[in-house]
Amino acid sequence: MIKDITIGQYFIGDSFMHKLDARMKIILTMVFIVAIFLCKSFPALGLMVLFTIALVLISGVPMKMVLKSLKPIAIIVLFTSVLNIFYVRGGTELVSWRFIHIGTNGIFTALFMAVRIICLVVVSSLLTYTTTPTMLTDALEKLLSPLKLVKVPVATLAMMMTLALRFIPTLIDEIDRITNAQKARGADLDNGGFIKRAKALIPIIVPLFVSSIRRAYELADAMDCRCYTGGNGRTRMKQMKLMPRDFISAAVTALFVAGIIVLNHFFKAVIVR
């Protein structure tokens, strides 16, 4: 049934990475992304690939699922690689035919870009594979809380995100129900051109809007009744606490970044950017 879907792509597990504090995971993921763009030499690139593979193994997420997250970006990787091959000049010229010039610089840049994008996507999807959307929302709220000083309503934004996550399955269920009801009245949703199909959605969208507005009113009343007055003065049942494993992870990531910098220093940079 459609309501069995899971929001986000959380992979239920109990690995070291699942247990890490979500705030730490977000920060370390960002550090890793910066490190990706520091890699300029082959040994540094190699270290990064090894580190990424190690992370996948630690996460306990099956390799098959990780590869699945790469599928949507395959085209982008291919496209940027091809562009780089043709546009980046310099190095030893390998092909020179009319207006086409391919040099080693182009090949290296293409290779670096492809590997960087792949590592970036793999590591950021590990974040969402090992962290529930609820944990992510809570962590973001905590991390962004300094913005409260400049009057950004962080708590309210986090509440909105939680409500969105809460109601997506309910709305999907509702769409399913309304669609079936209109199909039972002979609505034809699968045939015809674009205009006809767009028009055929009206009997679904109008009831969905009407019921969503009704839900919003009822939800507002329910939240009022439970003393919700915005973010001020709220406490949270689940407190986030950094554990030794979080500090270990931070230290290992720091070593990794240092390794990249050192390798870059001792070996020749093969790309400019």
Place this chain on the structure above:
Amino acid sequence: MEEKSIIQFDNVTFAYEANVDQTAAVPVVDGLSLAIPEGQFVAVLGRNGCGKSTLAKLINGILVPSSGRVTVDGMDTSDDARLIDIRRTVGMVFQNPDNQIVATIVEDDVAFGPENLGIPPEQIRRDVDEALKAVGMYELRGREPHRLSGGQKQRVAIAGIIAMKTKCIVMDEPTAMLDPRGRQEVMDTVRMLNKELGITVVLITHYMDEAVKADRVIVMNDGAIELDGTPNTVFSNVEKIKSLGLDVPQATELAYRLRKTGMNLSGDILNENECAEAIINALEAE
């Protein structure tokens, strides 16, 4: 009055603001007075549009009276400064279980009220666990609400109120959208709330078999109280209740009609056992 009343209506009238095309606003609640003592289990019956949902919303200040006064534990609901205190005293459970659950995990939802009140985290944890155990949902505390049955969702909503430690709970047709099994679950929970936790319960319902379990039944019609008393006294007015577009329990109706044929049934008859017993006694006496 000797008993302390937790909810008090003094000559309350409420009308929604008139629409542009309407000449005058029709009052939904009209000159209603009512006192509910602490610890009572009250069922409110009435056909759709009789004002019973409005009554519920007046109790905890979602709506305020156009005239008259509603007080909760001595606090006037039209006093905005007391609103949070009023809602800490009276919790509310609504008809549609989907539209009152705010979190993506069961226990987080139960914690929502206490979190809003600024209770310290360790105590929230204790209150939430206790509330979940009380409604029998502790084992499912880590579930996502959208995977629960209707009856389970309503029990989560009730746990969310228990965790706020309110003295009173108002339920606006909490079983209307549930199947018989879900209804049973919720009614068992409601009885537990009242009998074991001593919480005052105001249950708004269409189902007569739920109303007979209350200490007191109030029947509303056109914004006013038509009948008010124990289930026995109220349901003995079979004709009157039917004329108001409501049902009486089948057992009560059968007993009423058997008595009309001259059969001598004794005692109050609200459920099948009482009815069967009375019939047997009458037959044996003959």
Place this chain on the structure above:
Amino acid sequence: MPIISAKNITHLYNKGTPSEAVALKDVSIDINKGELVGIIGHTGSGKSTLVQHFNALLKPDSGTVTVDGVDIWSSKRAAHDARFKVGLCFQYPEYQLFEETVYKDISFGPGNMGLPGDEIDRRVRRAAEYVGLQSDLLDKSPFDLSGGEKRRAAIAGVIAMEPEALILDEPTAGLDPAGRDRVLEMIRNYRERTGSAVLLVSHSMEDVARLADKVLVMNNAGVEMFGTVDEVYSHAQRLRDIGLNIPQISKIMYILSSKGYDFGSAYTVERALELITGKAGVRE
């Protein structure tokens, strides 16, 4: 001749995934023309899944469904026709209303059938009359109607297709007793006047007892019982065992008979009154 006939249908949810579940298991059933059949069973028993097979909303994984003698999955055309020959009105149908006026909303179904304008007009007015909607309501927005009126307008939207079998899934859910009686009365009238088969899916065994000729009891993805109301309701103990709420009157008659006063079984107040005052009971 049966209007709807299901032969050995099986339906699986989430086929091929770890959460695969059997929703219907080898179900065979014939619904005759003009019959009013009550369908009862607890949530998850398969009753809603079953009725969605009758108008080709769901396709069985195995088995066949014929409507009016035609296998509905034999061609695209047949599946399309099944939607109109078997009208299915879901639970809380008022949530499907979407048009500017009640009139336009009721005409959505007939319009999809490709009927000419004057025929659509005739059907809309007839359907509105069946459900007891005054003609001045037809020009109103469906969102301005009362709860009970919305429900009836939505049912009219299905009736207007003039199906040979009408399926109503919990048509009285959430209504107060007066609204419920009105809808049940409407169903009775509709059946009498059109002679159409009606399938009433309900949690309320009282409602089914009041209206139905036959009762289908679903349990665990299969047919538990299928027979006349008398036959089915006489198995009070079995019905309770599978989690159904039998009418209070049936319980009273059951207690009486277990105490030695056997008046026979009844499920309405009227019938119980007759039996008891007729002193049909025999003391041991």
